Amino acid sequence: MSLFVNLVGLVLMALVVWWFWLSNRKSTAQAATQEATIIVEDGVYSPASIRANTGQSLTLHFDRRDPSPCAEQVIFQGLDTSAFLETGKTTTLTLDNLPAGKHRFTCQMQMYQGTLIVD
Structure with a gap:
């Protein structure tokens, strides 16, 4: 019985790893923009890729639909910027x-991951 429980646990861990890091979710990169809306739902940012122009401002509207505690904050690595996102509301962040x-x-x-591509 304990062997069965261990195997089920390993399968569940593999599914979590696949869902958050290995699955090839469809996400389309938007054309270079100055404003975008990102939906935070089901473990993903949608769209997960945003394009912007160098030296310009970018306004992002994060629409958090996921009540998961993991979704409560967005952090931009290398830009020293972060924001807390309220469930059921849209949070605006200007870079x-x-x-x-x-x-x-x-x-x-x-676990939620996205890319901001600045050309």
């Missing part, structure tokens, strides 16, 4: 004078 490059944005546990 000014964006430097060129790829900037990851994640939840505090890095």
